[in-house]
Amino acid sequence: MSETASYPDATVKAYDAIAFRYAEMVRGWLDGVPLDRAVLSAFAEVVRAAGAGPVAEVGCGPGHVTAHLRDLGLAAFGVDLSPVMIGIARDAYPDLRFEIGSMAALDLADGELGGIVSWYSVIHTPPRELPAYFREFRRALTPGGHLLLAFFEADGGPLAVFDHKVAPAYRWPIDDLAEVARDAGFTEFGRMLRAPGADERFRRGHLLLRLP
Numbered sequence: 001m002s003e004t005a006s007y008p009d010a011t012v013k014a015y016d017a018i019a020f021r022y023a024e025m026v027r028g029w030l031d032g033v034p035l036d037r038a039v040l041s042a043f044a045e046v047v048r049a050a051g052a053g054p055v056a057e058v059g060c061g062p063g064h065v066t067a068h069l070r071d072l073g074l075a076a077f078g079v080d081l082s083p084v085m086i087g088i089a090r091d092a093y094p095d096l097r098f099e100i101g102s103m104a105a106l107d108l109a110d111g112e113l114g115g116i117v118s119w120y121s122v123i124h125t126p127p128r129e130l131p132a133y134f135r136e137f138r139r140a141l142t143p144g145g146h147l148l149l150a151f152f153e154a155d156g157g158p159l160a161v162f163d164h165k166v167a168p169a170y171r172w173p174i175d176d177l178a179e180v181a182r183d184a185g186f187t188e189f190g191r192m193l194r195a196p197g198a199d200e201r202f203r204r205g206h207l208l209l210r211l212p
């Protein structure tokens, strides 16, 4: 398996270049994926029930998932390394907070967050770097905080890089990704796999995790 050596710089430049087209492409996308919405609703419910702090969507892109989290009653904000994506998100949702920043080093105090959503944003992260990302998520979350991951699932195959339209990305076996999260201190409390839709190539994986 070859690694994405140019991550994150080339990845973020590629997202900058495609940002307006990407924003068009994903507009209204959540409307057509009821199972994905169900997972987001379940996440929102457990975060609200925990009564804990704000929720960061890390790698938020054009902000539509952040806005959905807000609509689910969460104090959601977005973080992304792509300045163009953040500009689009701010224009589209002027009432929400969006910051340029890296998932690898969140500009947040220890324990500041009640939840983190990574919706197809760690898909480009080279696997050997992922444990450090999850440790950073743990640092920023309060004890009992929640993490939701959405990603391309390997569907019985091994962890493998593929030619994602924007930048090389990884398909993870759901058990392997759950293990990386577990090693970083998270407990899995749910998962959802769904078949690819008509315009989608791969099975989709979702992991719901929490800190002790």
Ligand SMILES: C[S@@+](CC[C@H](N)C(=O)[O-])C[C@H]1O[C@@H](n2cnc3c(N)ncnc32)[C@H](O)[C@@H]1O
Pocket: 008, 011, 012, 015, 026, 058, 059, 060, 061, 062, 063, 065, 079, 080, 081, 082, 085, 101, 102, 103, 104, 118, 119, 120, 121, 124
């Ligand atoms: C596939 S897009 C997902 C965007 C959005 N979450 C969605 O579901 O439409 C991946 C996003 O992650 C961002 N990203 C990738 N690596 C990042 C990093 N290390 N820190 C912050 N953002 C990152 C990219 O700039 C891009 O906007």
